[in-house]
Amino acid sequence: MIKDKKSEKDLAELYRTRLSDRKKGFAARKKRHTGKPQKASDLLKAFFKDQPETLKKMEEAKALLAWTQYVGPEAAQFSEALKIAGHKMIIQVTDPLWMHQLLLLKNQILKCYRRDFPGLKLQDLFFKRSSAV
Numbered sequence: 001m002i003k004d005k006k007s008e009k010d011l012a013e014l015y016r017t018r019l020s021d022r023k024k025g026f027a028a029r030k031k032r033h034t035g036k037p038q039k040a041s042d043l044l045k046a047f048f049k050d051q052p053e054t055l056k057k058m059e060e061a062k063a064l065l066a067w068t069q070y071v072g073p074e075a076a077q078f079s080e081a082l083k084i085a086g087h088k089m090i091i092q093v094t095d096p097l098w099m100h101q102l103l104l105l106k107n108q109i110l111k112c113y114r115r116d117f118p119g120l121k122l123q124d125l126f127f128k129r130s131s132a133v
Helices: 005-032 040-047 052-065 067-071 073-078 096-104 106-116
Strands: 079-085 088-093 124-129
Touching: 040 052, 052 067, 052 079, 067 073, 067 079, 067 106, 073 079, 073 096, 079 096, 088 096, 096 106, 096 124, 106 124
Parallel strands: 088 124
Antiparallel strands: 079 088
């Protein structure tokens, strides 16, 4: 179909250039790709690295969500971590017996939070009596 040799040579040269560009592109993507997906938390930390207040709020939210893990599902039925104010975590408790039990476990729970969330610098857990969780 191609009538002259010059057009055929140009076409072959374009094809070789295209292959070369594709190889370079694959090599560049392969260098960026680490082989396994990154955690969403790592991506968010990298995205918000210049906004320390946002990172602190994210850490607080993670700490509040971890309440059930630290006290167990039974105690979590009667209690809820509401917020972190300053260096205090405020916990709402509906049952007076569970409030007493959590007060007895306060130092152990606080130790776990300090270990897993050192950036929050929690000093105290404040238990607040409420009628509903």
